[in-house]
Amino acid sequence: KAGVTQTPRYLIKTRGQQVTLSCSPISGHRSVSWYQQTPGQGLQFLFEYFSETQRNKGNFPGRFSGRQFSNSRSEMNVSTLELGDSALYLCASSLSEGLIGTGELFFGEGSRLTVL
């Protein structure tokens, strides 16, 4: 069974640009959540989607947004990139109804974003 797939794996952008990251969950999983991981802050929750609806949102500015499609695939977008946005962005899928329910998360290998 294929795992969570994230693309691209690595990307370099400059300040002010925008970026879109993609996540394909495990087949059958309808919940997708996104996380930012940095050496200083660790893993921080960005947002979570279930059945194309955002269920939960972390404490990130509005420059960070996401969406989920009818096939459960998800994208996140960061606009007006800042140097501090450099991080590993991780996507996770779950069988449960996301954070409202309970259940183990299956993570992808992440998209490493470098902002110059």
Added chain:
Amino acid sequence: EDQVTQSPEALRLQEGESSSLNCSYTVSGLRGLFWYRQDPGKGPEFLFTLYSAGEEKEKERLKATLTKKESFLHITAPKPEDSATYLCAVQHNTGTASKLTFGTGTRLQVTL
């Protein structure tokens, strides 16, 4: 403020030398506590979920326990392949929503 703190930040053990990792939390409305293992360049891999104080879960050389304020991940007779960063995360209620807060992890190195 909701907080999840892991200690120690880093731990170096010799093969066979048992130890424990700690995850303490101050959150309201705890719904569950998760342990994950993360290898360099990879996403976290799920290990355990604990829901209530007194609960224990075991998997190979790992055993997770939960009290009202903290969780321990006990590693018995570790092997070099147990080297990784171990993360704990707490799922808790925030008003009408639910939130997942991660600790910053414990980097474990097991040497021969």
